[in-house]
Amino acid sequence: MGWYQWPSSIYPSLFWMILPIWRTWSPSCADCGRWRPRGRWPERGGPATMASEHGGFTGIRGFLETSFVDWPGNICAVLFLGGCNFRCPYCHNPHLVLSPTELDEIPWEDVASSLRRLRGWVDGVCITGGEPTLHPQLMRLLWEIQALGLQAKLDTNGSRPHVIAELLIHGLLQAVSIDLKAPLRAVPYARACGVDPPLEEIRRSLEILGGSSVELEFRTTVVPGLVEEGDLLEMASSLPSRGRYTLQGFRPGSTLDPRLGKTRALPQEELERLRGAVQRVRQPAASNNTPLSHQQAHGLQMEGLGEHVEGLESLQPISPL
Numbered sequence: 001m002g003w004y005q006w007p008s009s010i011y012p013s014l015f016w017m018i019l020p021i022w023r024t025w026s027p028s029c030a031d032c033g034r035w036r037p038r039g040r041w042p043e044r045g046g047p048a049t050m051a052s053e054h055g056g057f058t059g060i061r062g063f064l065e066t067s068f069v070d071w072p073g074n075i076c077a078v079l080f081l082g083g084c085n086f087r088c089p090y091c092h093n094p095h096l097v098l099s100p101t102e103l104d105e106i107p108w109e110d111v112a113s114s115l116r117r118l119r120g121w122v123d124g125v126c127i128t129g130g131e132p133t134l135h136p137q138l139m140r141l142l143w144e145i146q147a148l149g150l151q152a153k154l155d156t157n158g159s160r161p162h163v164i165a166e167l168l169i170h171g172l173l174q175a176v177s178i179d180l181k182a183p184l185r186a187v188p189y190a191r192a193c194g195v196d197p198p199l200e201e202i203r204r205s206l207e208i209l210g211g212s213s214v215e216l217e218f219r220t221t222v223v224p225g226l227v228e229e230g231d232l233l234e235m236a237s238s239l240p241s242r243g244r245y246t247l248q249g250f251r252p253g254s255t256l257d258p259r260l261g262k263t264r265a266l267p268q269e270e271l272e273r274l275r276g277a278v279q280r281v282r283q284p285a286a287s288n289n290t291p292l293s294h295q296q297a298h299g300l301q302m303e304g305l306g307e308h309v310e311g312l313e314s315l316q317p318i319s320p321l
Contacts, residue, residue, distance in 0.1 A: 059135055061096060061103040063111055065118060067126065071153045071175060072217070072246075074123040077115060079141075084131040086157055087194030088181060089257030090223045090250055096130045097256060108144065115148050124151030124174065133160040142172040153177065153215075158205035159198045165208050175215035178205060182220075182227055183234045192226050194256075210240025218243055222266055222274060223250040232274060236282040245282055247275050 062080030064070075070078050080093070082100020091097055115125065125145050132138055133156050145152050153175035156164065167173050180202075181192035189197035209216055218239050220227065236245055249271050255261045266274075 058105065058108065059137060060106040060108065060111060061100050061130075063106050063114070065114055066122065070126040070128070070155075071124065074151075074153075075121065076124050076126045076153065077118060077122050078126045078128060079111065081127065081129045081132045081135050081138075083134050084129055084157075085134060085159055085195070086131065086181075087256060088192065089194055089255065090221060090226065090260050091256040092251055092254060093130065094254065094256040100130065108141075112144065112148065115145075115150060119149065122150070124153060126153045126155065128155035131157055131159070133163040138163065139167065139170065139172065142167065142170075146172060151175070155179070156205070157181075157193070158202040161201055161204040161208055164205055168208065168212050168214065173214050175217070176209055176212075177217040177219050178209060180218055180220050180235060180239075183231050184238075188231060192223070206240055210242055216240075216243030218245045219248060220246075221248050221250055222271060223260070224263060224266055229274060229277065232278050233281050236278040239282070245278060247271065247278060 059081055060079055061082040062078075064078040064080075067076050067078050070076055080096060082096050082103065084091075084097040087097065095103060115122070127138070127141065132154060135141075142152050151174040152172060154164075154167070154173050155177045156179070158164070158178045158180075164176070181197075182188040184199050184203060186197065186199065189199060218235075220232065220235065222232070232247065239245060249268070250260075250263070250265055252261060252263055252265055
């Protein structure tokens with residue numbers, strides 16, 4: 001049987017079987033003893049040497065010194081990188097998506113100085129955006145964070161699985177949160193992400209992350225009129241068994257699509273009810289790995305979300321600029 005005939009489900013297993021062999025073959029840093037990829041920096045160097053020789057990271061458009069919500073169970077700093085390949089109409093960081101170069105760039109030296117001061121207080125750094133995996137210097141930023149002795153969490157839309165895989169191979173991530181906009185079908189996903197969705201790439205990212213050992217979170221923003229209860233149940237049953245599934249409430253206000261700016265947020269009690277429904281579906285799905293079909297999920301007799309939306313029936317994807 002040729003390699004091209006193997007079922008796709010075998011590739012994540014092969015990936016994690018080969019990783020220890022690769023790390024054994026690749027030389028370790030002469031100073032710290034950690035594994036490093038061949039040719040990344042001079043023989044006597046490590047992440048700190050690379051940072052000092054090649055200058056600081058560029059592209060940081062926002063910096064939050066302390067957050068108690070961006071990495072559940074941890075206190076973290078948050079770095080915001082500009083640019084995104086999605087145009088989610090409910091995005092509450094439209095300037096990071098549409099015009100990141102108009103935002104002041106924060107020098108890495110200033111960020112690093114703050115992170116050194118915060119060591120012992122923050123557990124790590126959450127890198128978000130925008131979409132961080134689009135940034136050509138993302139790996140370099142993670143080496144810089146590792147050199148400071150801090151852990152790293154990545155927020156991503158899952159559209160660039162090769163970047164995620166490379167970061168995992170290099171041991172640069174301790175946690176990943178992947179934003180899932182809707183069930184992995186063309187029409188609902190396009191409506192929620194605003195572009196022609198890269199569904200196969202997102203599926204590949206889910207496979208890679210599901211087979212990894214990093215802390216893993218799947219996250220969906222519950223936007224009235226864009227994501228219905230049946231969609232949430234369908235997603236909950238089809239995700240990899242490892243990792244938690246989090247529902248977060250939509251926040252009206254400054255959104256990429258102004259039509260959503262005045263949409264009423266879901267009442268907190270309704271959001272809690274949905275969280276409970278999702279967990280009831282996810283627990284048995286995690287044990288038997290049998291996802292609900294689209295028809296099954298929408299056939300469940302539960303109250304929908306349509307009553308909370310005002311005039312969004314004709315909402316269409318927004319073309320990327």
